[in-house]
Amino acid sequence: MRLQLRLFLQAGAVVLLTAATLFGVGGRELRQLELEQLDERLCMEARRLGNPRRGEDSDERLAEDMVRKLRLDGRQQLRMQWLPADAQQALARERAALRAWFGPGFEPDWQAPAGRDAPQPGRADPRGRCERTPVALPGGNWRAVRVQARGGTALLAAQTQALDTELHALAQRTLQVMAPLALLLAVGSAWLLAQLMMRPLQRLREAMRRLTPQELSRRLEVQGEPPELREVIEVYNHMLARLEASFHQASRFSADAAHELRTPLTILQGRLERAIGETEGRAVQAELGAILEEVNRLSGIARKLLLLSRADAGRLDLHREDLDLRALLNDLVADAHMLAEDRALQVDLPPSLRVSGDALLLRQLFNNLLSNALRHGQPDGALEIHARALPGAVEVAFRNACAPLSTAQRAHFFERFYRADAAHGRQVDGTGLGLSLAREIARAHGGELLLLDSPADQVALRVRLPVAPA
Numbered sequence: 001m002r003l004q005l006r007l008f009l010q011a012g013a014v015v016l017l018t019a020a021t022l023f024g025v026g027g028r029e030l031r032q033l034e035l036e037q038l039d040e041r042l043c044m045e046a047r048r049l050g051n052p053r054r055g056e057d058s059d060e061r062l063a064e065d066m067v068r069k070l071r072l073d074g075r076q077q078l079r080m081q082w083l084p085a086d087a088q089q090a091l092a093r094e095r096a097a098l099r100a101w102f103g104p105g106f107e108p109d110w111q112a113p114a115g116r117d118a119p120q121p122g123r124a125d126p127r128g129r130c131e132r133t134p135v136a137l138p139g140g141n142w143r144a145v146r147v148q149a150r151g152g153t154a155l156l157a158a159q160t161q162a163l164d165t166e167l168h169a170l171a172q173r174t175l176q177v178m179a180p181l182a183l184l185l186a187v188g189s190a191w192l193l194a195q196l197m198m199r200p201l202q203r204l205r206e207a208m209r210r211l212t213p214q215e216l217s218r219r220l221e222v223q224g225e226p227p228e229l230r231e232v233i234e235v236y237n238h239m240l241a242r243l244e245a246s247f248h249q250a251s252r253f254s255a256d257a258a259h260e261l262r263t264p265l266t267i268l269q270g271r272l273e274r275a276i277g278e279t280e281g282r283a284v285q286a287e288l289g290a291i292l293e294e295v296n297r298l299s300g301i302a303r304k305l306l307l308l309s310r311a312d313a314g315r316l317d318l319h320r321e322d323l324d325l326r327a328l329l330n331d332l333v334a335d336a337h338m339l340a341e342d343r344a345l346q347v348d349l350p351p352s353l354r355v356s357g358d359a360l361l362l363r364q365l366f367n368n369l370l371s372n373a374l375r376h377g378q379p380d381g382a383l384e385i386h387a388r389a390l391p392g393a394v395e396v397a398f399r400n401a402c403a404p405l406s407t408a409q410r411a412h413f414f415e416r417f418y419r420a421d422a423a424h425g426r427q428v429d430g431t432g433l434g435l436s437l438a439r440e441i442a443r444a445h446g447g448e449l450l451l452l453d454s455p456a457d458q459v460a461l462r463v464r465l466p467v468a469p470a
Contacts, residue, residue, distance in 0.1 A: 007197055014188035019182040024293050027171055030430055034163055041070055042156050043130035046147040049082040050128070051156035070158050071166070073153060077159035079144075094146070097155055102142065108133045110146060128154075200229040204236060217244060262306075265299045304433040308416070311440035325353035325394055325465075328363060329387065332370050336383075340374045344382040353394050354385055357445045357463050362465075365441040365449075366396070368434035369461060375402040376459075386425040393447070396463045397460040404456040414439050438463075 045066045067078055081097045083090060099106050110131035128149035135142035135157065141164075144157035207220055219237045222230045272292040275283050307316065326349045333347055355362075373383050381401025388395050412418045417432040439449040446463040454460040 007194040008190050010190075011193040013187050015186035015408065019186065023174075023178070027167070031164075031167055035143065035160070038070065038158065038160070038163060039132045039145060042132070042143060042145040042158060043070065043147060044445050046080075046130065046145050046154040046156040047128060049151045049156065050081060050147070050151050057223050066156075071162055072158060073162045073165075077162060079142075079155070079157040080157040082152060083155065085150070086152075090153060094153060094155065098144070101157060102135050102137060102144075106135070108146075137282070151452045170183045171316065177253065200225050200233070204233065205339050207236075211240075262299070262302055265295055265302060301433065304437050308433065308437055308440060311437075311444055316361075316363065316440070316444045320356050320358060321363065323355050323357055323359055325362070325387070325396070326350070328359070329353075329366060329385070329396070331384065332366055333362070336374060337368050342379055343374060346382055346384045348384075348386045348433065350387060350389060353389060355394050355445075355467055357465065361441045361444070365438045365463070368438040369463070370397055372434050373398060373459070376400075376402050378402060378457075390464075392467055394467060396465075397452075398459075398463075399454070400459045401457060402459050404457065406456070410451060414449075419453065 048062065048066075063075055063078060063080065066072075066080070067075060070078070072078055080099045083093050083097065086093070098108055110133050112129075112131055120427050128147045130145055130147045132143065132145045135144055141160045142157050143154065143160060147154040147156075149240055203220065207218070210218075213382045219240065220233045222233050222237075225233060269292065272288055272295060276292065279285050279288065329347075329349055333345060336343075336345060377383055378401045383401070384397075384399040386397045386399075415432075416436045435449075442449040442463055442465065447463065450461040450462050450464075452462055
């Protein structure tokens with residue numbers, strides 16, 4: 001799974017978990033607040049039981065009024081009892097009333113309520129002291145209060161089922177509204193967090209993707225980045241500096257070596273040619289001719305190395321001109337016919353193939369491809385060359401029958417000095433630099449040279465060059 005997707009899912013899970021936790025904690029705190037408010041209302045209503053001005057016939061009306069004010073579902077959720085003052089029988093009558101309500105084994109745990117009914121230190125409440133106790137029964141939870149006044153004790157209890165039902169309905173309505181908003185917030189915040197966390201890595205990725213021999217001097221800025229990512233960027237910049245130094249050193253070595261070899265090889269070539277002309281013995285001439293052939297081969301390697309080193313450094317100078325690529329390819333194909341009369345060449349070139357490029361370098365590019373195809377192709381196999389004009393580009397495709405090539409061999413196709421025979425044998429002439437140089441020439445023109453998928457006994461190459469200068 002991609003890192004960005006993992007960050008998105010993790011951030012979304014954290015936001016949803018946080019929202020669920022806040023909702024759960026908020027619901028529990030809201031229920032506790034509602035219970036405290038119910039206790040306050042029970043204390044207020046319990047004081048009405050001991051009011052001497054109410055008549056005995058008003059108990060039912062008082063109960064109905066309490067059910068309405070306490071927001072109960074019915075009279076069955078309310079218990080009330082007034083016990084006149086009696087010093088000897090007060091506690092026993094209170095216990096009897098509570099056990100009749102809540103069962104024979106019930107023992108109250110009276111506590112002073114919080115909120116407005118909390119007792120004030122050093123002051124007696126003229127309305128009577130109110131105490132509360134929670135009651136947990138199999139049929140439902142209750143809240144009971146006791147108010148001790150001068151005239152007696154008032155007991156009042158209410159079931160919390162109506163309160164729980166109301167809170168449950170409120171939670172459902174809240175979830176219907178808040179759940180989509182919470183999900184939208186989680187997705188948005190997770191996406192934003194993932195983007196913010198991935199931005200430095202994306203900058204690093206884009207910098208690596210744009211990395212070319214000409215861009216090795218570019219460094220990433222570390223200002224404003226988090227300390228952890230700043231360290232990664234600094235390590236990348238140090239690595240790039242070492243890579244730049246090594247690359248320039250290798251490029252300078254290749255260029256200097258190729259340049260220094262050109263003069264002695266040219267001198268050696270001239271002396272060998274003169275010695276062959278002045279020597280009478282055929283055996284000596286044959287030996288000198290073989291040496292001259294090797295010198296010419298070394299001169300070709302030095303010339304190609306010099307071009308490759310310039311291409312690596314981005315200093316491959318192009319003398320652009322408007323070229324007819326069809327005429328250039330026809331000349332090379334005519335030469336190929338003379339060099340390999342036994343090979344079947346299938347050429348399909350449209351009437352007009354105009355490009356802007358360096359004539360000498362493009363000739364070397366296609367000459368390398370044709371020479372490589374003739375050198376490594378099967379004698380009885382066909383060599384196909386097809387070209388076509390595309391919008392803004394020209395494409396030339398080569399398809400050559402060859403000995404079967406493995407996937408590992410194709411992976412090293414453009415590697416310098418690589419040859420298919422592991423011992424670099426000389427059964428097939430070549431230096432292993434032609435394809436690499438051809439690809440660099442195509443890139444210098446703003447194009448590309450690609451190895452296409454093909455059967456094991458075929459090699460398919462495609463050259464694409466832009467019509468206008470890159």
